[in-house]
Amino acid sequence: MIDFNKLYYSFHYALQGIKHALKNDQNLRIHFVVATLVIIASLIFHVNPFEMGILGIMILLVITAEMINTTIEEMVNLITTEHRKEAKTAKDVAAGMVLLIAIGSVIVGFLIFTPYIEKIFR
Numbered sequence: 001m002i003d004f005n006k007l008y009y010s011f012h013y014a015l016q017g018i019k020h021a022l023k024n025d026q027n028l029r030i031h032f033v034v035a036t037l038v039i040i041a042s043l044i045f046h047v048n049p050f051e052m053g054i055l056g057i058m059i060l061l062v063i064t065a066e067m068i069n070t071t072i073e074e075m076v077n078l079i080t081t082e083h084r085k086e087a088k089t090a091k092d093v094a095a096g097m098v099l100l101i102a103i104g105s106v107i108v109g110f111l112i113f114t115p116y117i118e119k120i121f122r
Helices: 003-022 026-044 047-078 086-119
Strands: none
Touching: 003 026, 003 047, 026 047, 026 086, 047 086
16 A cells, blocks of 8 residues: 555655756756756747657756766765875766766757758748
8 A cells, every 4th residue: 555655755856856957957957957948949839749858858868967076076075085086087987977967968959940940931
């Protein structure tokens, strides 16, 4: 049977995590602003539902990657305050993950929006 009290607290803590990340992570706030602009643009251009789904997945990938990056950085900071090569590597690789996903998202956005933008200029 479902324990609704535990379920409530699971959602509560998850939302607290999102709230904390938005408050304390500048890059995550930037990703949310860009995501909002992409959603608005997709509504303006009447992007078809399949393409909107792809955009939604890419938005979620970028935001999730940024949250994982933040988690890794916080855990590394908790484990060591020393400047260690391994700590730097963990942080750099996590940041690289976000960068790759963000670049991929820009490419996907370009591929999806280009035909709609071209229609305006024809």
